[in-house]
Amino acid sequence: MSGNDEPTLPFLRACRGLLVDYTPIWFMRQAGRYMAEYRAIRQKYTLLQICAQPELATEVTLQPIRAFGFDAAILFADILLPLIPMGIDLEFAAGEGPVIHNPVRSLADVDRLRPVEPRDSLAHVMEAVRLVRRALDGKTPLIGFAGAPFTLASYVIEGGPSKNYLKTKRMMVEQPDTWDRLMAALAELVSDYLIAQIEAGAQAVQLFDSWAGTALGPVDYREHVLPYSKRIFERIRLTGVPAIHFSVGASTYLPLLKEAGGDVIGLDWRTPIDWGRAQLGDGVAVQGNLDPAALFYPRQELKKRICAVLEQASSQPGHIFNLGHGILPETPVDNVRAAVEMVHEHSQRRS
Amino acid sequence: MSGNDEPTLPFLRACRGLLVDYTPIWFMRQAGRYMAEYRAIRQKYTLLQICAQPELATEVTLQPIRAFGFDAAILFADILLPLIPMGIDLEFAAGEGPVIHNPVRSLADVDRLRPVEPRDSLAHVMEAVRLVRRALDGKTPLIGFAGAPFTLASYVIEGGPSKNYLKTKRMMVEQPDTWDRLMAALAELVSDYLIAQIEAGAQAVQLFDSWAGTALGPVDYREHVLPYSKRIFERIRLTGVPAIHFSVGASTYLPLLKEAGGDVIGLDWRTPIDWGRAQLGDGVAVQGNLDPAALFYPRQELKKRICAVLEQASSQPGHIFNLGHGILPETPVDNVRAAVEMVHEHSQRRS
Numbered sequence: 250m251s252g253n254d255e256p257t258l259p260f261l262r263a264c265r266g267l268l269v270d271y272t273p274i275w276f277m278r279q280a281g282r283y284m285a286e287y288r289a290i291r292q293k294y295t296l297l298q299i300c301a302q303p304e305l306a307t308e309v310t311l312q313p314i315r316a317f318g319f320d321a322a323i324l325f326a327d328i329l330l331p332l333i334p335m336g337i338d339l340e341f342a343a344g345e346g347p348v349i350h351n352p353v354r355s356l357a358d359v360d361r362l363r364p365v366e367p368r369d370s371l372a373h374v375m376e377a378v379r380l381v382r383r384a385l386d387g388k389t390p391l392i393g394f395a396g397a398p399f400t401l402a403s404y405v406i407e408g409g410p411s412k413n414y415l416k417t418k419r420m421m422v423e424q425p426d427t428w429d430r431l432m433a434a435l436a437e438l439v440s441d442y443l444i445a446q447i448e449a450g451a452q453a454v455q456l457f458d459s460w461a462g463t464a465l466g467p468v469d470y471r472e473h474v475l476p477y478s479k480r481i482f483e484r485i486r487l488t489g490v491p492a493i494h495f496s497v498g499a500s501t502y503l504p505l506l507k508e509a510g511g512d513v514i515g516l517d518w519r520t521p522i523d524w525g526r527a528q529l530g531d532g533v534a535v536q537g538n539l540d541p542a543a544l545f546y547p548r549q550e551l552k553k554r555i556c557a558v559l560e561q562a563s564s565q566p567g568h569i570f571n572l573g574h575g576i577l578p579e580t581p582v583d584n585v586r587a588a589v590e591m592v593h594e595h596s597q598r599r600s
Numbered sequence: 601m602s603g604n605d606e607p608t609l610p611f612l613r614a615c616r617g618l619l620v621d622y623t624p625i626w627f628m629r630q631a632g633r634y635m636a637e638y639r640a641i642r643q644k645y646t647l648l649q650i651c652a653q654p655e656l657a658t659e660v661t662l663q664p665i666r667a668f669g670f671d672a673a674i675l676f677a678d679i680l681l682p683l684i685p686m687g688i689d690l691e692f693a694a695g696e697g698p699v700i701h702n703p704v705r706s707l708a709d710v711d712r713l714r715p716v717e718p719r720d721s722l723a724h725v726m727e728a729v730r731l732v733r734r735a736l737d738g739k740t741p742l743i744g745f746a747g748a749p750f751t752l753a754s755y756v757i758e759g760g761p762s763k764n765y766l767k768t769k770r771m772m773v774e775q776p777d778t779w780d781r782l783m784a785a786l787a788e789l790v791s792d793y794l795i796a797q798i799e800a801g802a803q804a805v806q807l808f809d810s811w812a813g814t815a816l817g818p819v820d821y822r823e824h825v826l827p828y829s830k831r832i833f834e835r836i837r838l839t840g841v842p843a844i845h846f847s848v849g850a851s852t853y854l855p856l857l858k859e860a861g862g863d864v865i866g867l868d869w870r871t872p873i874d875w876g877r878a879q880l881g882d883g884v885a886v887q888g889n890l891d892p893a894a895l896f897y898p899r900q901e902l903k904k905r906i907c908a909v910l911e912q913a914s915s916q917p918g919h920i921f922n923l924g925h926g927i928l929p930e931t932p933v934d935n936v937r938a939a940v941e942m943v944h945e946h947s948q949r950r951s
Contacts, residue, residue, distance in 0.1 A: 413928060418893040422901055466870040466891065466924075468908065500851045501871050519817040520852050540817065542769040550773055557819065573817075577764060 260321040264491035266567035272596035273320035278575035279313040280325040286312045303376035328396030331442045334370035335362045352408035356427045367445040375449040382450035393451030397458030398435040398477040414464040436477040440484040455493040462499025475509045482510020503528040518573025522561035534567030541572045544584045555591045611672040615842035617918035623947035624671035629926035630664040631676040637663045654727035679747030682793045685721035686713045703759035707778045718796040726800035733801035744802030748809030749786040749828040765815040787828040791835040806844040813850025826860045833861020854879040869924025873912035885918030892923045895935045906942045
């Protein structure tokens with residue numbers, strides 16, 4: 250797709266801020282544990298095995314499209330996946346989240362990281378992209394994705410999830426050369442990885458920087474994170490494919506997220522769409538932001554909250570409906586199906 | 601102290617938005633694990649034992665005042681303490697945080713909670729307040745504190761700390777009568793508890809609602825939380841003692857925190873003081889908000905960040921220096937001492 254042609258699929262139109270017949274909807278982590286079809290596959294394969302086998306990754310990616318009719322598919326993968334060919338020794342311990350056995354703490358650790366050619370060493374991901382695109386047959390667009398440099402750095406430095414990101418922040422401040430080399434390497438990896446996904450067929454990409462807004466205020470973000478994320482968006486922009494930029498808790502510096510890049514800014518569930526747009530100013534679309542907990546509420550309450558998000562966003566085009574963070578593992582599937590229908594029904598263009 | 605007399609201590613003056621000779625500083629969780637003196641006491645006593653023995657609570661409260669010269673003491677206690685006489689079966693499991701063995705999930709559970717007269721059943725806390733006041737001898741003011749209804753409710757409903765507050769939110773939405781009765785009971789408990797602390801000698805109080813901003817957006821906060829916190833601040837206001845209102849992650853609805861109440865609004869580390877003041881408008885002081893991680897950085901960097909906070913706050917009086925969240929357990933004490941000196945030195949009134 251050239252950047253000058255007007256797309257027809259609602260999701261791709263909304264990314265560009267174009268008028269749509271109804272608001273497109275997809276959910277972060279929409280392929281996953283809340284679906285019985287996914288749990289059935291996970292009984293036989295680990296997370297990394299599913300990611301490594303394109304047929305399995307394809308099947309899991311398609312499950313929520315078939316079940317609920319989302320307006321975009323997102324490739325099933327883990328944000329830590331591209332770290333493995335770099336030499337990161339990653340394990341998903343049962344019930345404990347990711348563990349990295351060789352965390353990066355020094356310049357020597359960074360220098361040991363291997364350069365990655367995603368077309369080769371992540372060929373299974375690109376094959377999954379091609380298989381999903383073929384299966385979707387042009388009816389539903391496919392989103393590729395990657396973790397942003399800060400969020401990835403926090404895992405490789407801390408050795409897993411973190412509460413206060415202290416080791417990450419200390420490297421950022423106390424070892425500026427190490428930080429720069431690590432962030433630069435991650436920015437290059439992520440750019441190459443996303444571009445490889447686009448070449449394989451991804452029609453949009455999302456950069457997940459959940460932990461930047463959780464950990465950092467605007468001054469640190471601007472100085473130590475923004476320049477690296479910006480490199481990625483600058484390279485994506487050349488492809489003509491729309492990019493979504495998502496963080497959590499970055500509400501005091503949404504303009505900096507916009508400055509880093511992205512055609513669409515994802516807003517968390519505590520950031521009203523109209524409030525967020527006022528912070529962001531013009532020239533960017535928004536995505537979000539139903540509280541993931543709302544999918545557990547009674548149907549009438551769910552409807553009220555979905556309509557409230559649509560109403561907040563209704564003043565102008567350029568809104569993609571989503572959750573304000575990833576879907577929760579125990580979410581009732583009937584409410585997911587209802588949510589997709591409600592968003593479509595209550596956002597119909599009346600003109 | 602009557603509300604009409606001008607206080608002389610810098611902390612109390614800053615609470616009122618009055619001019620000060622230097623910016624007063626204290627740290628959330630300033631009495632605690634980062635101090636060797638505290639760890640020595642914890643080797644012999646559990647957290648709850650320290651809280652139950654006024655002499656021990658007094659000693660621990662005074663340790664950071666003696667060591668670092670903070671401009672305010674804050675009573676050593678745990679926000680969950682007043683739940684115990686209500687009938688909440690609370691345990692601090694080693695290294696795991698609080699566990700509540702009889703979580704509140706139904707109207708019947710709420711009705712089983714006992715009314716609490718803090719002057720009687722929390723007499724040990726009031727005795728500690730009196731002992732601390734006597735020891736401080738008018739030179740350093742004492743802050744009393746309590747957890748806010750939402751934050752306390754989240755513990756009693758979830759049974760401990762939570763990642764997504766799903767049970768709490770579901771009760772809030774699906775069992776409005778249960779929620780109302782629980783929140784009303786907690787608001788009454790917290791009001792009575794804070795007023796008893798004030799009667800015993802607390803010269804200011806802080807309401808901690810850390811998890812409200814973490815969990816909820818503005819619509820839920822306004823409807824399900826604000827009315828209960830407001831009841832507390834209305835009762836505190838009658839005492840003439842200043843109140844501080846602190847949450848984390850509530851940056852999209854700081855005006856609602858102000859509406860709920862408090863002479864001072866505490867800002868988290870991601871919310872620049874000037875940005876926060878612009879959101880809040882006039883008529884309220886602010887507290888904050890150095891990133892707790894900054895206390896681990898090299899001295900020069902620490903100084904830079906302290907001066908940045910002071911600079912952001914310098915346009916008008918009514919600023920209390922603090923961290924943007926509680927001090928971290930491994931914080932080097934030398935940097936704490938240096939921070940107090942830096943804040944005093946770099947905020948001297950030049951007129």
